[in-house]
Amino acid sequence: MSAPTAVLFDVPGPKARARNGVLGVVAVVVVAALLAFVIVRLAATGQFDGAVWEWILYENIQLALLEGLGNTLRAFAAGAVLALVFGAVFALGRLSDHAWVRGISTAVVEFFRAVPLVVLMFIFYFGMPSVGVTVSTFTAVVVGLTLYNGSVLAEIFRSGVQAVPRGQSEAAYALGMRKSAVMRFVLLPQAIRSMLPTIVSQLVVLLKDSALGFLILYPELLYQARVLGSSGQLGRPLLPVAFVVAVVYITLCLLLTLLANRLEARTRRSAAATPVPVDGGA
Amino acid sequence: MNVLIDNLGEFGTRFLGTIELFVLSAIASLVLGTVLAAMRVSPVPAMRIAATAYVTLLRNTPLTLVMFFFALGFPRLEIVDLSYFTLAVVALSLYTAAFVCETVRAGISTVPPGQAEAARALGLGFGQSLTLVILPQAIRAVVPPLTSVQIALIKNTTVAAGFSVVEAGGIYSTLSERGYSTLVGLLWVALGFIVLITPMTLLQRSLERRWAASSGGVRVGAR
Numbered sequence: 467m468s469a470p471t472a473v474l475f476d477v478p479g480p481k482a483r484a485r486n487g488v489l490g491v492v493a494v495v496v497v498a499a500l501l502a503f504v505i506v507r508l509a510a511t512g513q514f515d516g517a518v519w520e521w522i523l524y525e526n527i528q529l530a531l532l533e534g535l536g537n538t539l540r541a542f543a544a545g546a547v548l549a550l551v552f553g554a555v556f557a558l559g560r561l562s563d564h565a566w567v568r569g570i571s572t573a574v575v576e577f578f579r580a581v582p583l584v585v586l587m588f589i590f591y592f593g594m595p596s597v598g599v600t601v602s603t604f605t606a607v608v609v610g611l612t613l614y615n616g617s618v619l620a621e622i623f624r625s626g627v628q629a630v631p632r633g634q635s636e637a638a639y640a641l642g643m644r645k646s647a648v649m650r651f652v653l654l655p656q657a658i659r660s661m662l663p664t665i666v667s668q669l670v671v672l673l674k675d676s677a678l679g680f681l682i683l684y685p686e687l688l689y690q691a692r693v694l695g696s697s698g699q700l701g702r703p704l705l706p707v708a709f710v711v712a713v714v715y716i717t718l719c720l721l722l723t724l725l726a727n728r729l730e731a732r733t734r735r736s737a738a739a740t741p742v743p744v745d746g747g748a
Numbered sequence: 749m750n751v752l753i754d755n756l757g758e759f760g761t762r763f764l765g766t767i768e769l770f771v772l773s774a775i776a777s778l779v780l781g782t783v784l785a786a787m788r789v790s791p792v793p794a795m796r797i798a799a800t801a802y803v804t805l806l807r808n809t810p811l812t813l814v815m816f817f818f819a820l821g822f823p824r825l826e827i828v829d830l831s832y833f834t835l836a837v838v839a840l841s842l843y844t845a846a847f848v849c850e851t852v853r854a855g856i857s858t859v860p861p862g863q864a865e866a867a868r869a870l871g872l873g874f875g876q877s878l879t880l881v882i883l884p885q886a887i888r889a890v891v892p893p894l895t896s897v898q899i900a901l902i903k904n905t906t907v908a909a910g911f912s913v914v915e916a917g918g919i920y921s922t923l924s925e926r927g928y929s930t931l932v933g934l935l936w937v938a939l940g941f942i943v944l945i946t947p948m949t950l951l952q953r954s955l956e957r958r959w960a961a962s963s964g965g966v967r968v969g970a971r
Contacts, residue, residue: 474864474874474878474882475791475868475873476868482791486791486792489792490793490795491794493792493794493795504825507825508825511826580941580945580949581942582906583906584903584906584910584917585906585916585938585941588917589934589935592934593929593930593931593934597929670808674808674809675810677810677811677813678810678907680816681812681910688813691816695820704820705821708816708817708821712809712813712817716805719809723808
């Protein structure tokens with residue numbers, strides 16, 4: 467039990483232990499009942515029948531799912547790299563000494579943080595053709611992911627640089643360094659170290675957001691699940707396929723989250739680095 | 749401009765749908781999230797484990813997948829017939845509750861331990877010290893980040909567009925049927941969201957500034 471919450475209650479005495487025991491049993495029963503109900507409904511509607519799971523043995527279906535996974539990862543990788551670049555550029559813009567650069571960067575970042583990612587993807591995929599530009603689903607997904615997550619990353623980078631104690635940059639200027647040298651050799655190395663967990667957490671968001679490609683029919687995992695799931699030949703195994711896809715998605719996200727948690731634990735251990743407040747809200 | 753004026757009714761209906769989705773899911777997610785947070789700090793291990801498992805699972809699942817399960821999977825279970833709108837509200841609430849829970853829990857830990865110790869010394873039980881002493885003081889640290897979570901929620905309502913729910917994001921289909929420019933229409937939708945979100949962002953920032961001085965303040969990633 468972590469320290470801050472253990473303070474909320476005393477070490478239980480005999481009465482409290484009995485009461486907590488009863489509450490614990492009630493909680494277990496409620497959760498078990500919910501799960502059992504779902505499983506009974508699943509069984510009753512034939513979701514566990516061999517016939518609707520047969521697809522898992524077909525090689526071409528396995529390949530189709532793998533292709534979906536490949537497309538998800540491709541969009542994630544391209545989106546992540548471009549978003550990091552976009553974020554770095556606009557964070558520098560927001561930290562610029564020139565008011566007009568700051569103004570433009572702030573406007574761009576605030577705009578893309580406020581518009582829902584789905585609407586961004588729709589604008590590129592459904593909107594652009596009405597002015598004669600055809601955009602592939604892959605491009606629409608990647609551009610959407612880049613603009614939205616890049617803007618959030620720009621805010622993360624900016625707050626990371628600003629969280630470095632002021633004395634650091636003052637000392638560097640006193641040594642005669644120029645603006646770019648201060649940024650490159652003093653601020654960024656310290657900022658990146660403290661920002662790393664937050665950046666990885668944002669990449670988890672990006673991976674989750676790549677599933678939005680489903681809405682514009684980008685052939686990623688969820689789309690494949692929909693196609694396979696509505697195939698009459700296979701007995702329309704929508705739920706079985708969705709379960710498999712869910713396991714894949716959740717495993718991928720959990721792995722990235724674990725990485726973020728480990729980085730954070732490492733940052734916390736080294737007293738030198740100050741953790742950056744997370745502002746992934748928008 | 750024509751795109752907006754000629755289709756004003758359509759824009760109105762769809763934005764009303766968005767707001768309805770948002771308000772219902774916001775209320776449900778705040779209630780459920782707070783209950784989950786209470787479970788996560790409770791003295792009953794089974795509750796702590798259940799709430800932790802729920803939050804970890806939902807936070808690492810794409811919202812589209814949650815919506816997929818409810819909109820397309822749930823009807824296959826043949827339990828009750830629910831409209832796509834209701835199912836979307838359920839999916840959005842369950843998803844957002846995990847983020848609300850994390851925010852409230854982080855807020856609880858900003859209240860100085862002396863407060864909880866004093867409450868216990870006065871003989872208050874877990875429920876009493878949480879509802880009478882801790883949560884009222886945690887509100888200050890929790891409201892600004894909760895606003896961020898709710899901003900994320902109103903943007904997430906657009907995911908319902910992929911599951912036959914009438915809301916703002918899906919307007920492109922009507923516009924292209926009627927032969928209007930979908931690009932202009934979607935840009936108006938983007939502007940609409942900025943109009944909806946700006947007051948919330950301003951509120952969040954002013955609360956953050958006003959309350960930051962006295963308490964540490966919590967910021968938890970949303971979405």
